[in-house]
Amino acid sequence: MQKINYITENFGKYDVFSIDSYMNIGGFQSLQKAIDMEGEDIAAVLSDAGIKGRGGAEYPMGRKWSQARAVKRPHHCVICNADEGETCTFKDRELITNDPFNLIEAMVIAGWAVNAEDGYIYMRAEYSHLRPRLINAIKQAKERGFLGKNILGTGWDYDVHLYSGAGAYVCGEGTALIRSIEGKAGRPRMKPPFMKQSGLFARPTCINNVESLSIVPHLLHDAVPYMQAGTKESIGTKMVSVGGNVNKPGVYEVPFGITVRDIVYGLAGGIQEDHKIRLIQFGGASGKISDDRILDISYSYEDFAKNNLIIGSGSILVIDERTSVIDFLRYTQDFFLHESCGQCTPCREGNRHIRIFLEKIKNGTYTDEDIQTMKTFARVMPMSSLCGLGETAQNALKSAFDVFPEVFASKTQTEAVG
Template sequence: MDRTVSIISKNFKKYNIESIDEYLSLGGFKALEKAFDLGPKGIINELNASGLRGRGGAAYPTGKKWEQASRVPGHRKVIICNADEGEPATFKDRYLLQYDPYKVIEGMIIAAITFNANEGYIYIREEYKYLHDKFRRAIQLSKEKGFLGENILNNGFNFDITVFSGAGAYVCGESTALIESMEGKSGRPRLKLNRTSEKGLYQLPTLANNVETLAAVTSILYTGGEEYGKYGTPSSRGTKLISLCGNVNRPGAYEVPFGVTLREIVYDIGGGIKEGKALKFLQLGGASGAIVPPSLLDLKYCYEELGNKGIDIGSGAVLVADETNRVVDFLKSVQDFFLHESCGKCTPCREGNRQITKILNRFVTGEGSVEDLKTIERFSNVMKYASFCGLGKTAPTALLSAIEHFPIEFYQQIHRVRKTS
């Protein structure tokens, strides 16, 4: 049974994004009208009722975040939509930008009303350069219809959006690194003495949200918070866009209600493993996510049930690997990625990734040792607890979970037992 739903993804491939009228005929900008009626308090109430949590990976309740942010005073405030979707195996934000850009624009305006901001930026990764001009065009058309610019829908509210191009740095998905790069510096994360909502871009109050979160806000105001919250499980409410990929028959971005099982995702939605092979493992949440063995396939896809097993939903990536893949080879590709993307600011992440890569290479070539296994585990834990930002903290997640679930794959690669000093 196909458990996919269409709430956030309702408009995918349903209209031509060159035509704002087609979006309007699908109920577009109705949520915005409602937002003006509700006002900031009313919007936050709807979000709280929906149970929406940040879809970028941190999963902080959006209603709570916006409520705290709306109390920050300031004349000049900024909205940022984080479309720097750099997590490997993740492409669901691309679907939103590609197939329903107006929903994202609408979500940004609703955020601006709540936060009382007049400036908006959407930070789209350089790798999606082919979408930059399409999004600019959507902004332009929205402006012509009076949804952006001055005196929006005669409510006396001004808001405009500028597209900012990323430049190929994974770490810039972290909001303070993203802001640094927008200020003309290299994208290294900041020491967070203040919340971004207090001092963000150019030290101005800044509200930054993921693309999917903002699109969900539009859907929630359109359908109603209570109604949206009926999907999912009691503590993980609503729906989630997942990026299903790897050795699976039907890769793609799908919307699922929280609470479907991993088995349903892989076998019903994804059509099973390519060429009828057996499943070796899943990786959830992208390169920074945990490795999940087939024995956990009946877990429900929701924050609490996965969380109990130390697995994060993260970006919503569901990567499927078949039986022909060796775990150590896979980990090497994950590790190469983090070695390349570590910004070098803090020692645990910079040196940890470097040393783990070296040691992991020995496992790939079958020259590992028992001490090596202990060392990578120790270094991983140092990185997890001592790194400056989320990149270093989550970089060893795959490795640690692989050691937990597939220890035999490491032992098979151990060449000889070295003597400890």
């Protein structure tokens, strides 16, 4: 199995509280390069590398930056979304823990590329223990003139502010995130207006995930190893968070194209006590599920799409045979029932009733009509919810309809067979 350290190249190589230590390994040289480039050319580098948003939405990052630049309104800002809240997703935690200066450098490059005046890092409250290292990194970067007034003699002023989330998964959604920074409860709002036009404090806003940003300084430094990794359609590497019933849960950087088996049985050490796999969920709580037929599929956007799966945030949650499909779905539903912001009817009420139906299935007290009603709401809810949470909350359930149809079998049929 090929070992690759591209995004994670700096891990363990410098003192994360010392900018000197970071600069000794070449830190902020990519920023030096960037300010000699036009923003459009920086965006082009991202586009060439085919980077899709690593938070889960998979929006092409180069295009995002290019569009952000094109917005003619003043006072642009950049947001780093460090609110990773998808279950079994903890890759950004590792990036902030082990390479905080790289993230700050990326924030400055992003600011330069999209002409921003301010950068904001919105980090989930659960990572508050990482605040000191980011505060320190911002402070030291400012002392060295990488932030603040007239950065590197360019005449450009730019600051980075660190904001804390307060325990709300939905704040990973862009519009909820900005509301949280604006001092409100993080309930998403309608789009349009789109973030790039009118986002944080009604300013043009370009929002990126920690991992997406973290790639940028590396790409500007040396894109070759990245471009050589991966597949034709999924270039480079990805940070994956593997958890659940595996022997070695953790964050791994993998090249796209590696098989799921290599990740689960190789990197993550296989299943606890050699149990069989019941299901794997990819991309967090809002991701879809598969059974072990996925093991020999390559981990890439294209092959996943063919199998009705999504890479999303890069989480890989492995559930072994000790947990039933219906229990897994109940747990997932509990998560959304807790995390729905509650403002739109389909999501607030839909999650609740689907949870009730799942309970009935678990207890065997359901009727065929219940299954039909549940399927209707599992379809209606994503169609009509206000934001991405409601849209994706039933992804696991809907994929379970396809992968594990027997779980939802009609009672009359079951009885006939039984």
